[in-house]
Amino acid sequence: MVTSMLSAQIRTETLLSPDGNMKMTFSLSEDGTPNYSLSYSDREVIQPSCLGYTLRGDASPKDPMTYMRVSYDTVDMGSGFAFVEAVKSEFDETWEPVWGEESHIRNHYNELAVTLAKKDFKGKAGKDVQMVLRFRLYDDGLGFRYEFPTQDNLKYFIVMDELTQFRMAGDHTAWWIAGDYDTQEYNYAQTRLSQIRETLPKMIFNNASQHVVGPTAVQTSLQMKTDDGLYVNIHEAALVDYPTMTLILNEEDLSFKADLTPDATGYRGRLCAPCTSPWRTVMVVDDARKVLASRLILNLNEPCALEDVSWIRPVKFMGVWWEMITGLRSWAHGSRLGHGANTENVKKYIDFAAEHGFDALLVEGWNEGWRDWFGNQKDEVFDFVTPFPDFDLPGLNEYAHSKGIKLMMHHETSSSVVNYERCLDDAFAMMKKYGYDAVKTGYVGDIIPYGEYHYGQFMINHYNRVLKKAAEYKIMVNGHEAVRPTGICRTYPNLVGNESAMGMEFRGRVLPHHVTVLPFTRLQGGPMDFTPGIFEMDMSKINPNSKQQIHSTLCKQLALYVTQASPIQMAGDIPENYLKHMDAFQFIKDVALDWEKSVYLAAEPGDYIITARKAKGADEWFVGGVTDENTREMTVDFSFLEPGRKYVAKIYTDAKDADGVNNTIDTGSEACVKYEIKEMKVTSKTKLKVRMAPSGGFAISIK
């Protein structure tokens, strides 16, 4: 243990979780440095770690009449504090999300709020500046945040650095993606903490916009496992009006330090009291399944801010999309490849989607701008209201509505956010006029305003601004390339989807273990529009010029609809590929989108996940299982079913000779689409052995 950094503690406060298993200790050292530590069953999880900030203030406004610049002094808000008070409380409620993995969520924690005062705040000698540290300790983890109350001596201020540390107690195994201010679309590495530096360069590949933070920087949610079997997960909750946190590892003491995404001028945040930071979270559980069952992130968000949520609905959709992703056709009208979103083609999709009971059809490339949009940092690209000449916007909406489905709007912003914000009202008004109720947004490329990053405070405010504005128009949002979610969907449940990680569009680049990690990390903050359901793994079958080969069995694709819960789920492939496997397609048609409860049957990050979920408002269960590159034989225990009742289960499993890994172009792609479907009767006493092929999986529907 490094003791040199810790002075004698002059004030200590402890907080226990409701079950008494976890203990958080807050201390203020002799020199006024605040720190905290965390233990689980007397096992040290977070060693004493720094709290605080380097700020620039006092930024309290000058008289406007003087027309003078405010001068900012740097202020150390990481030491020199005096203790003011500590207040403890308990909270226990159960709330009902609009949609989600379960219909009722318990929010039960003990709270400690420590008020500190900085004696020597520059420029205001003799007057204190107060900061509150609020800790909430749950049975499955800790959340804490900084609060700056309304006060005379601090109003506007700049965050130069957030000092928050997470000093880990050992060289844990971690599942991580590289820290980047502009993209989250990387594969996960599984290494010891001490191996991050040597591994990180191998995990980087070229992206449309990227800014790698540093040689030991990783993103949250960061899943770790200790050698004695604890699962530790660091993330943040309720990211509002604040930059996104990256974690930078100091290998000397195995501590992570918060790194806030800078703005174009290098500042890490611009705040105005009263205000708070997001919650910094440390989940600690002794079973990987409990990570998946944790609602820590959602619980630390504010309750629903929308009065009327009746218009928010789960959506199962198809898209005029995969044929562009695979390079068969183009988003752009006039392209030599041909334009995907032409009226005739869209009608075919509408027919197919309607026939098979889908709710909506996404159409990308419907609007002017696609000829010349990418990579040029062009301000005015799209206007979001002008269709290409071959896309009959009113007619196609009418046609879709006549068949009982809606079109899903697509707003690729080309990351020209200034332009999107100018156009937003007109764009949403047009959507409402023609009957769209959901939009997929996109932020491909470097951000305009120039110099801003995808995860800086300006963009965080933008994403939330779009959510609020969309709610005014009763529009659901599915944000792509937006920031990784932090549970905001509790407050704005019209945020029905996010990409914010590598999805199926990356095709052959997606490593087999990817989907065994996502529910531990990316999905902790909210659902993902992963776009599963790819039935043809050999891209050359769609586009002869593509050599891409997806490393997954067909059954694994089915399982994802269950293992990765989301109120919106896409069937990503083209109709022609579903027509070849209509028996397997039945699972996608059947699977529910919103859940009464979820049971995590088996899980280990990077290895496998088996999840069972009961549909909300229906007497149906669905089970999904996925594995990494290794074949596995596992037993599904049906004890989640109501005892004494008999159910019929339809089971979709990898065939014996199925293989999701060894299916390169050379070896042929047939192995990955070999599957078996059988029906059997099951009860709560059934135990079923299931074999998953390499990068395989299985799916079960139970009625």
Added chain:
Amino acid sequence: MVTSMLSAQIRTETLLSPDGNMKMTFSLSEDGTPNYSLSYSDREVIQPSCLGYTLRGDASPKDPMTYMRVSYDTVDMGSGFAFVEAVKSEFDETWEPVWGEESHIRNHYNELAVTLAKKDFKGKAGKDVQMVLRFRLYDDGLGFRYEFPTQDNLKYFIVMDELTQFRMAGDHTAWWIAGDYDTQEYNYAQTRLSQIRETLPKMIFNNASQHVVGPTAVQTSLQMKTDDGLYVNIHEAALVDYPTMTLILNEEDLSFKADLTPDATGYRGRLCAPCTSPWRTVMVVDDARKVLASRLILNLNEPCALEDVSWIRPVKFMGVWWEMITGLRSWAHGSRLGHGANTENVKKYIDFAAEHGFDALLVEGWNEGWRDWFGNQKDEVFDFVTPFPDFDLPGLNEYAHSKGIKLMMHHETSSSVVNYERCLDDAFAMMKKYGYDAVKTGYVGDIIPYGEYHYGQFMINHYNRVLKKAAEYKIMVNGHEAVRPTGICRTYPNLVGNESAMGMEFRGRVLPHHVTVLPFTRLQGGPMDFTPGIFEMDMSKINPNSKQQIHSTLCKQLALYVTQASPIQMAGDIPENYLKHMDAFQFIKDVALDWEKSVYLAAEPGDYIITARKAKGADEWFVGGVTDENTREMTVDFSFLEPGRKYVAKIYTDAKDADGVNNTIDTGSEACVKYEIKEMKVTSKTKLKVRMAPSGGFAISIK
């Protein structure tokens, strides 16, 4: 002469002005470096000076499907050129501005367009990139610009540096303000070029937003005078989709180099071919009055882009404004000073303005946001539609309209441009709903997007975007803290006013010679909302806490309505101060705003200006004269009048003991408001001796 920089010229093209007096020489040296020089009656004015760019390209877009970043290489576009062709032409037209200093403007020039090709453009070996240098030579000056035509090998590109040089032929006397990316509100210095460096620090004072460019950087329009009596003026015209140019002096060869305002990432511009730079202009005349008479800047702008201009009208206005500027009352409701824009107070102004024949009343501080707006880089400050509770927006507009005047809207953006752009449509729609037809915009403080400057390309596009949007709503724009004008008002004549220089709001800081320089510099690009007409020079009479004392006589204030032509003119003072001098106020009531012709009777930058103007559509003349800190006795020659006719002139002159300079708080302010008014008959043969007091002036109305 520095010859080392010039290689042997391999290609030379010359261009003469229509009168043959001026000669421009273009040369391409052996190493392919383009340069130009300029002479006036065989006197060298611009010695051979560099042309060109450092760019980053090729930025031609990649296939969007690859989702790959565009990689930019630095390209030297300042040498290595080959000559392609030179095309000469002549142009002569007379056009009619919607408003201005004269009703007809002749646009007469000879043109040379030189096409160059860069052989070794990186990344596209063997393929040329073309650039056109277009020169227009007038009898009173040169304009030239860069053009990038549509071509396969250059589309999107980044300007790293513009290499344009202006090598002066001597150590001229110059009237300049310090180069700054964020403010133009400085006093003018009068020094030799070689004295800029030593003088510049003394000319800087604290401003709400400022970024001084460098120790020898000055702004355009830069007025110079050679020792042999030539007046040389460097500026730019038609600043569209391009950053503003500052001039940086190299004292070694007395050359200025273009310095483009960078964006938040340090880039100097982001262009997309086909595109052009603004015109770089060098005016050369042998009489100071010809500078004032020149229409070079307007002529180099595009013709009017608006089909219907019937709604654009000159506006004489008062404002609920000076009482806030002087600190008597506040913009903010709830201020301890009291809120200026309260319904009762506004009605008083409406009554007064209507009674005295004004067209409009500006009301500042009418809307929510003023309590907490300045200096905090706050994104969402104003919404531009929510009045303070004590401002009856519909009622006051009705009341004003019933009295035959309009209210002028005020949009202080607090430089949160992202926010203003979000709100613009709603704000303009509300204006139209209640009958506003003009808006004063304001950009006080540092720009949001963070890191952008007031004069960078993003902001130039913003100002022009606001103009176009306003035109859609038939709204006139009076932009404050916006970029110095470059003749854009020819193309968008709804740009009826700009501040863009130090105006009367600076009160005691405005040096006596300021208004004898502005028409040579700032006003070359368009009119200024200088807000003259201050009758009470002792600010403590309005606000006992203010020690500010304006250094001007009352008659000088009257003269400004003529010497500084503008289609919008404010009577800046409060009604109470006009009531004390109703006889002098009569001139402000009488003076015209739009002119059939203008005659510049006497002028010397920094010393004095006497201008006579004939009202458009009326048989009335107005004459104004201003002097610097020196008293002057000058003769007004009325030969501009129609011969043989008799007129009645009303003459407002400084009293014998008037003094606009020696009127500090201590010495009393009475000396500056001493004036005499007399009427006399005049003809075209009249010659009238007029004495101007220190910082004094005179005004004459003639019917």
